[in-house]
Amino acid sequence: MGAPYRPLIRVERLTKEYALGETRVTALAGVSLEIAAGEFVAVMGPSGSGKSTFMNLLGCLDAPSGGAYWLDGREVSRLDDDALSNLRNRKIGFVFQHFNLLARTTALDNVALPLLYRGLPAAERRARAARRLEQVGLGGRMEHRPTQLSGGQQQRVAIARALVGDPELILADEPTGALDSKTGNEIMALLAELNRAGMTIVLVTHEHDIAAYAHRVIHFRDGRVVA
Amino acid sequence: MNFAATLAVAFRALAANKLRSALTMLGIVIGVAAVIVMIAVGRGAQAQVERQIRSLGSNLLIVFSASPTFTGARAAAGATHTISEEDAHAIHRELTETIVAAAPALRGSGQVVAGNSNWSSTFWGVTPEYFEVREWRLAEGRAFDPSEINGAAKVAVLGRTVAWNLFGDESPIGQTVRIRTVPLTVVGVLATKGQNLMGQDQDDIVLMPISTARNRVLGATALAKSRSVGSINIKARDDVDIKVAEEQVRQLLRQRHRLQPGQEDDFTLRNMTEILQAREDSSRVMAMLLAAVASVSLLVGGIGIMNIMLVSVTERTREIGLRRAVGARGGDILRQFLVEATALSLIGGLVGVLLGSLGAALIGELAGWPIELSPFAALLAVSFSAGIGIFFGFYPARKAARLSPIEALRHE
Numbered sequence: 001m002g003a004p005y006r007p008l009i010r011v012e013r014l015t016k017e018y019a020l021g022e023t024r025v026t027a028l029a030g031v032s033l034e035i036a037a038g039e040f041v042a043v044m045g046p047s048g049s050g051k052s053t054f055m056n057l058l059g060c061l062d063a064p065s066g067g068a069y070w071l072d073g074r075e076v077s078r079l080d081d082d083a084l085s086n087l088r089n090r091k092i093g094f095v096f097q098h099f100n101l102l103a104r105t106t107a108l109d110n111v112a113l114p115l116l117y118r119g120l121p122a123a124e125r126r127a128r129a130a131r132r133l134e135q136v137g138l139g140g141r142m143e144h145r146p147t148q149l150s151g152g153q154q155q156r157v158a159i160a161r162a163l164v165g166d167p168e169l170i171l172a173d174e175p176t177g178a179l180d181s182k183t184g185n186e187i188m189a190l191l192a193e194l195n196r197a198g199m200t201i202v203l204v205t206h207e208h209d210i211a212a213y214a215h216r217v218i219h220f221r222d223g224r225v226v227a
Numbered sequence: 228m229n230f231a232a233t234l235a236v237a238f239r240a241l242a243a244n245k246l247r248s249a250l251t252m253l254g255i256v257i258g259v260a261a262v263i264v265m266i267a268v269g270r271g272a273q274a275q276v277e278r279q280i281r282s283l284g285s286n287l288l289i290v291f292s293a294s295p296t297f298t299g300a301r302a303a304a305g306a307t308h309t310i311s312e313e314d315a316h317a318i319h320r321e322l323t324e325t326i327v328a329a330a331p332a333l334r335g336s337g338q339v340v341a342g343n344s345n346w347s348s349t350f351w352g353v354t355p356e357y358f359e360v361r362e363w364r365l366a367e368g369r370a371f372d373p374s375e376i377n378g379a380a381k382v383a384v385l386g387r388t389v390a391w392n393l394f395g396d397e398s399p400i401g402q403t404v405r406i407r408t409v410p411l412t413v414v415g416v417l418a419t420k421g422q423n424l425m426g427q428d429q430d431d432i433v434l435m436p437i438s439t440a441r442n443r444v445l446g447a448t449a450l451a452k453s454r455s456v457g458s459i460n461i462k463a464r465d466d467v468d469i470k471v472a473e474e475q476v477r478q479l480l481r482q483r484h485r486l487q488p489g490q491e492d493d494f495t496l497r498n499m500t501e502i503l504q505a506r507e508d509s510s511r512v513m514a515m516l517l518a519a520v521a522s523v524s525l526l527v528g529g530i531g532i533m534n535i536m537l538v539s540v541t542e543r544t545r546e547i548g549l550r551r552a553v554g555a556r557g558g559d560i561l562r563q564f565l566v567e568a569t570a571l572s573l574i575g576g577l578v579g580v581l582l583g584s585l586g587a588a589l590i591g592e593l594a595g596w597p598i599e600l601s602p603f604a605a606l607l608a609v610s611f612s613a614g615i616g617i618f619f620g621f622y623p624a625r626k627a628a629r630l631s632p633i634e635a636l637r638h639e
Contacts, residue, residue, distance in 0.1 A: 061552060061632045082556045089554020100549045100636070104243055114553040116236075117228050161553070 007070070008168060008200050009035040009058060014067035014077075016053050027053040029223035030067065035202065037168070040195040042211035043204045045220030052173070054220065055204055059092055059171045060084045072168055089117050093162025095172040099154045101146040107133060107157045108142040114165045132160035136190060152183035159190060163199075170194070172203045176210055188213045228559045237567040240539070251535045252575035254528025255615065259579025259608045260586060261521040266604040267587035269514035271597035276504075279423065286463040287360065288473055290314070290480065291495040292455070309484070309493045311454045312437070317483060318461060318476055319356075325472045327464055330356035331456040333440045339433055340405040341393040348389050350406060350433040352440020360462040363434075368400045368415030371436050379438035383411040386432035387419045404433070409443045411435060473498050525612070528575065529619040536568050536623035540630075547627055548635025561628035568620020569613055576612030580605045 016028040028050045035041055045051045056062040057069060060076060063084075069077040076087060088094075093114075101110045112129035120128075133142055136156040146154055155175060162170050172191065176184030192213050195201050203214060211217050219227040241248045292309045315331035333352035338345050351357070358370045366387065375382055383404060390399045390413075399413040420429040435444070437456070463472035477496055484493055540547070547560055584600055591598030 056633050059552070061636070082558070085551065085554055085556040085559075088552060094552050096636070100545065100552075102546060102549070104239070113550070116232050117550075117554040117556070117559060119229055122232070165554070 006037045007034045008037040008039075008072055009033075009202075010070040011057075012068045014054075014057060014069060015065050016050075016057065016062070017065045026223055028057070028064070031223075031225055032067075033218065033225060035200065037200050038195070038198055039216065040192070040201045040214045041203065042214035042217045043202060043220065044206070044208075044211055044217055045226075049220040050223040051204055051220040053223075055171060055173060055202070058169075058202060059094060060087050085117075089114055090165060091168045093165065093167040093170045095155070095158050095162050095170060095175045097174040097177040099146070099151075099158045099178070101154055101157055101161075103146055106143050106145060107138060107149065107160075110146070110157055111160045111164050113161060118165065129160070129164055132164045133157070135163070136160045150183075151179050152186055155179065155183075155187050156190065159187070159194075163194070168200060170199055170201045172201060174204055174206070176205070176207070184210065228555070228562070233559075233562055233566050234570075236563055237570050240543075240567055241570060244539075247535060248571060251531055251571055252528075252578065254524060254531045255572050255575030255612050256528075256579040256582060258521050258525035258528050259576045259612055260583035261517070261524060262608050263580055263583025263600075263605060264587045264590065265514060265517040265521060267584070267598045267600050268590065268596060269511070269517075270599040270601055271591070273511075274599050275597045286465060286467070286469050286472070287499045288461040288463060288469070288476060289497045289499060290459040290461065290476065291497070292457055310456055310459060310480070312456055313454060314480060314483060315354075315456070315459045318459065318479060321479060322472075322475050325463055325467045325475055327462045328356040328360050329462075330354055330360045330460045331437060332357060332458050332460060333437055333445065334457045335440060335445050337407050337444075339389060339393065341399075341402060344393045346389055346392040348386075348431050348433055350383075350435060350440065350444070352437035352444075353434050354437055357434070357460060360460040363420075364418040366416045366418040367398065368413070370415060371434075376436045376438055379442045380436060381409065381411045381439060381443065382414045382435065384415040384417060384434040385413055386417050386434075387430040388428055389431060389433055390416045406433065406435075407444050409439075411439070469498050469500055525615060528612075529572070529615040532568055532571055532616060533619040533623060535571075536564060536620055537626070539567070540564065540623050540627040543627075544630065544635045544638035547630055548632050548638065551630075551632035552636060557628040560630075561624045564624035564627045565617060565620050568624065569616035572612045572616030572619075573609065576609040579612070580608055583608075 010033075012032045014028055014031045015026070018025045018027055031050075031054060043051045043054065053062070057064050057077075058071075060071070060079075061084075064077050067077065068075055071087065071091060076084070079087065101107075102113070108126060108129050111132055112125040115125040115128060130139075130142060133139055136159050138153060138156050138160065141149060141153060141157075144153075146157070149157065155178075159170075159175075170191070175191070176187055179187060188210060191201055191203070201214075203210070205211050217227075218225055290310055310331075312331045315329040318326055318329040330353060334349065335352070336347070336349045339348050339350075353371075354376055355371055355373065357363070358365075365384070368384070370384060371380075371382065374380070383406075385393070385399055385404070393399065393404065394402065399416060402413050403410045404413060405411070417430065417432070417434070423429050461472075461476060463469055473496060477492065480494055480496075481492065486493065550560065551557075584605070587598050587600060590596060
């Protein structure tokens with residue numbers, strides 16, 4: 001939206017191989033692409049196409065076998081485990097298909113979780129978490145536990161948690177996969193709104209109407225980008 | 228992640244499975260409680276032994292007439308009289324470097340009669356040194372003076388039990404008691420000593436001058452003819468090794484009795500402190516056995532904690548994955564599980580100390596054993612249980628910390 005072009009993500013000849021017993025399986029066979037800051041990108045492809053592996057690498061949850069990955073101008077593919085944890089904590093917000101909220105834990109504490117690992121004092125954690133819950137429309141549900149919330153509300157809590165650390169990037173792995181289509185569209189509307197406010201979002205989905213919210217769609221097949 | 232937050236997370240996790248947490252702690256609770264009870268009973272017994280050593284007189288040696296194998300047949304110590312008052316004087320005179328006092332004593336028993344009351348007791352003919360050596364204090368009246376010893380005066384000092392049985396609450400001072408028809412005027416009452424280690428009442432005793440016992444009370448027997456005595460109580464100096472004193476007394480007596488090298492002693496020499504310490508040693512062995520049992524219980528408790536922590540890591544794999552995804556380092560996860568395991572064992576330890584203290588008090592009340600609780604032991608038990616938590620919690624915690632974030636997130 002008129003912002004100067006800045007590649008937030010740049011990968012070059014990124015590969016990932018797994019040992020599966022005796023044989024080696026190539027999950028990612030050299031992917032090169034760029035995603036600019038402020039973009040809204042959907043990643044599609046059949047299962048086994050390498051899109052999940054690609055997302056794990058983007059999310060710094062896994063290290064590539066080869067190639068290079070720059071996140072926000074910094075080469076991260078060779079960082080150690082603690083540095084990657086730190087990077088996830090500060091730069092990336094995750095939204096999962098099954099929400100992955102902590103049971104028996106209030107919405108507010110769930111949202112504040114990333115700040116716990118940033119060593120912030122409790123009062124500040126709670127204040128920032130409360131602001132994000134209000135932002136996703138759950139200001140009145142802060143002390144509710146996940147079991148007391150609907151699926152859509154749980155995913156909103158998860159989005160608030162992704163936002164609470166002021167990340168550069170939100171990675172959403174089939175965020176509507178466990179929701180009915182009406183709730184799914186509400187969640188997508190929320191993500192689109194965040195994107196309009198400047199947040200970079202990369203989304204994995206099977207559904208074309210969900211992918212339609214994105215500005216760009218990247219198709220994966222057999223570990224490569226096909227379109 | 229700061230420590231307070233780690234602690235809060237750990238307690239929330241433990242509270243989520245209250246029954247499981249409680250059962251896991253049980254092993255540690257039982258182990259620690261056993262340790263606390265054991266130490267309380269052990270220390271109580273030890274303190275009692277120490278009190279009894281003090282009541283017997285510290286550094287006490289006793290010489291009995293006759294060795295156990297004297298004349299070839301086994302006779303009870305003191306049955307034949309081979310030691311004399313002169314032996315006692317000689318010990319006192321010649322071993323001034325090591326011996327404070329040597330008190331000869333002549334034993335007898337019989338009915339003690341006062342008015343309509345009578346009481347069967349043991350009496351001892353003694354010298355004034357006897358009071359010092361056996362550490363008898365007087366509750367009332369006085370001990371004997373030398374002129375009474377020389378003159379075979381008809382006086383007696385009663386033990387508390389005898390005084391109470393003959394005179395009740397009335398003061399026996401100035402009253403007359405008869406032993407074997409000899410009337411004796413009571414001049415003193417001994418302070419209470421209570422039971423000895425064998426459970427005998429030490430206060431069931433009558434003391435009289437040794438000359439009175441020999442010449443008047445035991446007069447009809449052969450004993451009266453000689454100066455022989457049944458036993459000599461000897462008090463060694465505090466700064467002298469009791470073994471050294473014992474050896475010196477032995478050599479002196481052998482010399483006086485003209486025993487050849489290789490010939491057996493014609494007396495029996497006992498070191499009372501040693502006897503009591505042997506008892507103390509056996510109670511220490513008992514305590515060590517109990518400690519071994521308790522440490523097995525603590526070990527089993529620790530393994531229980533490890534087991535439950537491994538289950539917990541497996542159950543919470545997705546949670547671990549999520550925490551890793553939002554920025555927890557491997558070290559944060561390690562610390563969290565380690566704190567959980569330690570909290571389990573530490574709480575178990577504290578509960579164990581509490582139950583153990585109550586149990587010890589109860590045992591003391593019901594069995595009438597002396598109990599002495601030790602704050603140091605409690606502290607040690609609690610820190611030891613915390614150590615168990617850290618030790619047995621480490622493997623599960625490291626397993627959790629080493630989980631791959633993706634694998635953990637995908638875990639069903």
